[in-house]
Amino acid sequence: MKKVYIVAIFLVTTIGMSACNSKQSNQIVKESSKNSQSSKSSLPIQSASSTPQSSSIIKESSLSIGKSISPSTSMQIRKWNPEKNQRLSEFMSAWGIEMGQSYSQYNPNHNLNLYGLSIPWSVIDNNSTWKAAIDNQPIELKWSETGEDTGGYQLVDVYSDVNEKNSGVNHVYLFVIKAGNPIVLYTAQNQGNANNYLYLKETKNNELKTAFARIVE
Structure with missing residues (x-):
C-alpha cells in the first residue's frame, strides 16, 4: 500500500x-x-x-x-551697352528728321566744339576747370559705358545739332543715368560765365524722354 x-x-x-x-x-x-x-x-x-x-x-x-x-551680375542686361547705343542713334536720326533738325553723336574721343568748350570731355571726370551744373549747382558728371557706375550722373551719350545748318536755337542733349533712372539733360548755352559752369536742365520734350527711358529699360 x-x-x-x-x-x-x-x-x-x-x-x-x-x-x-x-x-x-x-x-x-x-x-x-x-x-x-x-x-x-x-x-x-x-x-x-x-x-x-x-x-x-x-x-x-x-x-x-x-x-x-x-545668372551672375555680369550676365545681367546692363543699363547701357552697344545695342542700346545703336537704338538711340536710330531714334535720334528719325526724331531729328521729324523735328526738321540733324543730330550728330559725340563722346570723349569725338568731342563737340561748343564755342571753344569740348563736350563732353571738358565737363566729365574733373578733366578741366569747367563743371556741369543743374539749378546753379555743380554736379558730378562721369562718362560711363554701362550706366551702372556708383555715384553722380553717368553720361552715356551726347547728341547735338550745333555743327549742323539748322535755323533757330542749337541744341546739346546729354543722356545720363542717375541711380538707375534715365534723364535727358539739355543746354543751349553759347557763352562763358564766372563760375565756368555748363548750365543744364532736364528737357521738356516728352517724346525724347520717353524714348530714352524705353531704351534704357
Whole structure:
C-alpha cells in the first residue's frame, strides 16, 4: 500500500511538471511571435519617417543647385551697352528728321566744339576747370559705358545739332543715368560765365524722354 502511494505521488508530480513546462513553452512561443510581429510592424514606421528627411535633402540640394546656376551680375542686361547705343542713334536720326533738325553723336574721343568748350570731355571726370551744373549747382558728371557706375550722373551719350545748318536755337542733349533712372539733360548755352559752369536742365520734350527711358529699360 505504501508503494502504491509513492507511485501515485510520483505520477502526479511528473504530470504537473510536464504541464508547467508545456505552459512555459507555449508562453515563450507566444512572446517570441509577439516580438517578431512587433519588430515587423516597426519597419514601415522607420521607413516612413526617413522618407520626409530624404525629400527634404533632395529639395535643399535642388535649391542649392538652382542658386549656383543663377545668372551672375555680369550676365545681367546692363543699363547701357552697344545695342542700346545703336537704338538711340536710330531714334535720334528719325526724331531729328521729324523735328526738321540733324543730330550728330559725340563722346570723349569725338568731342563737340561748343564755342571753344569740348563736350563732353571738358565737363566729365574733373578733366578741366569747367563743371556741369543743374539749378546753379555743380554736379558730378562721369562718362560711363554701362550706366551702372556708383555715384553722380553717368553720361552715356551726347547728341547735338550745333555743327549742323539748322535755323533757330542749337541744341546739346546729354543722356545720363542717375541711380538707375534715365534723364535727358539739355543746354543751349553759347557763352562763358564766372563760375565756368555748363548750365543744364532736364528737357521738356516728352517724346525724347520717353524714348530714352524705353531704351534704357
